[in-house]
Amino acid sequence: MSFYFLTALREQNPTAAITIITRTIYKDLFEYLPLDLKVIEVGRSTNSYWHRLLEIFSLRSFFPDPPDIYYALPPSLSSAITGWFIGAKKRIGMRGQSYYLRALFLNQLTKQLDPDRTSSHRAYEYLALLNWPRRSLPVITLKKQQLWADLAAGTGTQTIVININSEASSRRMPSEQWLSLLEIFKQSAYRILLIGSAKEEKHVQCLLDLLPKNHNFTIENHAGKTSIARLVEILSQASLMISNDSGPAHLSAILGTPTIVFFGAGDTNSTAPLNPKNAQIHIFSDHNLACAPCLKNNCKFASDNNQHLACLKNISMEDVARKIREFLLR
Incomplete structure (x- = not known):
């Protein structure tokens, strides 16, 4: 579902440097998006709260210069803390789990989707963070399609x-x-x-x-x-x-x-x-x-x-x- 968000984000910001933080198991997926993304991976091998905090602390070294904007896509407390800890100037996210605690770390929280939206699907929720003006989803294009055609040939x-x-x-x-x-x-x-x-x-x-x-x-x-x-x-x-x-x-x-x-x-x-x-x-x-x-x-x-x-x-x-x-x- 983040593919739609990232495609729209690049469309709105054609020259911006975009960095994404994702779990190791998903890292390779983003290579198929022709969006010029930098990918930072976190392991999440355990659900331990302290392990998550250690991962957040380790992310600081990847951002010597604080990001201008940070989008917290997961509606979790840890995703909100991450944006604050890496020093992002503008931190945007949905109202989600631990809403009042998230509000301490995010400085722009989106409400429910506008009534004229056609769906409450998570993909549309993500796009609402960008004030996406269209009712349709952005078109996702994937790289390396020419390499797939021979997989089942013959x-x-x-x-x-x-x-x-x-x-x-x-x-x-x-x-x-x-x-x-x-x-x-x-x-x-x-x-x-x-x-x-x-x-x-x-x-x-x-x-x-x-x-x-x-x-x-x-x-x-x-x-x-x-x-x-x-x-x-x-x-x-x-x-x-x-x-x-x-x-x-x-x-x-x-x-x-x-x-x-x-x-x-x-x-x-x-x-x-x-x-x-x-x-x-x-x-x-x-x-x-x-x-x-x-x-x-x-x-x-x-x-x-x-x-x-x-x-x-x-x-x-x-x-x-x-x-x-x-x-x-x-």
Whole structure:
């Protein structure tokens, strides 16, 4: 979602020096934006409050001259503190978590989006920080597209990418449903690629271990073996991406790949994958539940098997199968 913000920021400031602070796992993504960005990475290997403070302190050395403007995109207290600590003269952010504390570190806080805005999606919230005058999103252009065309050349087989991972357990569809979904591809000629980071490799392998040994489809485990650059190449050539609510789902949508996403705890109005130029994005969720969307990292019904992850368990695999056929036959 920050891609739209950064594209608009560069459009408004064609000659400015723009530096972004991002987590290490996302760093390589920004190489695909032709926006002349300087990228500073922070590890965030732990959620420890003290670890975050140490990271913020370390950022000071990257800014010998205080920035003129700092935008705090995450609605967190730590993102507000960062702008203050590096000495930014103007510090802009949304009202978010710990609002009154954030107000101590930011000197310009935006209110809710104007009534004439068409969406409360996070991408529009970010653009509101720039007083973006248009109702449409800026057009994202990615570099190195000429390198992607040869990825699947000559294979003659449609590739389906599946991502069963997400950082929060409340956003991960249970394995039983993924197994039901994979049944859809029995005796098909599709090439199925499972993706994931190194830390998600074990989770992906656990699902593969549950498959019957005589399954009749081609499935490959690429978890832990795929760089960001390779992921971009794979998704750009895929016939379909099927994913939990996660970063790869957003990337797939931006690349224009037909994308099916399963939403659990997340708010689809705020953080669903977004690309007005990609008509083939479909979100599955059950937000008719009283607890949905809960926005929690862990389902509060962990001890109740009937209600645990009901927002994901209630998704009909028959409906998913119909949407898969629709996307693949277009």
